[in-house]
Amino acid sequence: MDEIDVVQVKCPECGTFTYDQDVLDLTIGDYCIVENPYDENDVVVGQIARKFKIERQKSTKSTPKVMRKATPEDKKTFEELKLKEEEAHNICWKKIRDHKLPMKLIKSHYYFDGSKITFYFTADKRVDFRALVKDLAYIFKRRIELRQIGPRDEAKMIGGVGCCGQKLCCTSFLKNLGKVHMKMAKEQNITLTPSKISGICGKLLCCFEYEREWYQQARKTMPQIGAKIEFKGVKYKVEDLDPFHGTIKVKDDDGNIIEVNVEDIKR
Structure with a gap:
């Protein structure tokens, strides 16, 4: 089977x-320049964490390629942008407060070429931020984008530790x-208690979706x-x-319940 070389970039x-x-x-x-996974028009500096091979048929056209190795100048630019973002x-944040807008600023991001700044925020409803954009464009002399995101994207940007540790x-x-x-969640026999099935974003755990196929195959x-x-x-x-765990609970005619390994039943 034809394979391709891929790397995990942190x-x-x-x-x-x-x-x-x-x-x-x-x-x-190694440090390298890669496409920003959240914005195909931007690039970021990352570090190679792992190298491995995958079958070509399992790869997709959407899998981005490493553009090039990062130079010392690239790394210096990246660090300078982090300071500018802060x-x-x-x-x-101060301008939001001055305009008394009902929004929570989550993250600020400079494009690698410095041409644009994106401000990510959450809000309970739509916010008229046109005056805010004008103020920010006047201050930074760059393209400004304010992008409203949901609770799941907020957790994705901030990061943290899940209930699994x-x-x-x-x-x-x-x-x-x-x-x-x-x-x-029901298919995976998860107790339907909010604290058990919700992530730190308050939404249903993402692992329910990508682990579903495994549970469906196991149930067969x-x-x-x-x-x-x-x-x-x-x-x-x-x-x-x-x-x-590959086990089932069974009950006999007298009401006694025991746990049995599925493999033992097949023998």
Whole structure:
């Protein structure tokens, strides 16, 4: 099977994403210039964290390529922009307060070429920020964009630790936030308690969506709830399934419930 070389690039402000290495000679620890995963018209400086191969048929045309290795000048520019972003953030926050706008400023981002500044914010409803944009354009003498984002994008930008104890999926590897439904949680036998099924953004956990296929495949190897089975000469009724551990709970005619490994039933 034909394979291609890919690298995982860790960006301070974007998280870790996979890029096509193409023909570049890259090693772990190298700094490189890659497409901003959130804006195809911008680039960022990242560091190679891992190298591996994937089958070409599993790659997609949307997988971006590493543009080039970063020069010392690139890294210096990137650090200077981080300082400018902090200054721009403070100025924008003060202007929001002066205009008494009902919005929460989340992040400020300079394009790598310095031509544009994007301010990300959240709000409960639409906000008329035209006067604010004029003020900011006059101060910075650059193109200004104010972009309203939702709770999930806010968590993705700020980062944090999920209920599993790991770094948030959306800031570590999950580029596209798919639609998540309550049905997905039910399929995975998750207790439907808000604190158990919600992320720090207050929305349903993203892992329900990308782990769904695994649970669906695992369930195909297990009997359905309510099915009648025979185990060690005794007839049971299936009461509950645990695809993650590969076990089921069954009840006999006397009401006794035991836990059985699915593989033991198949033997």
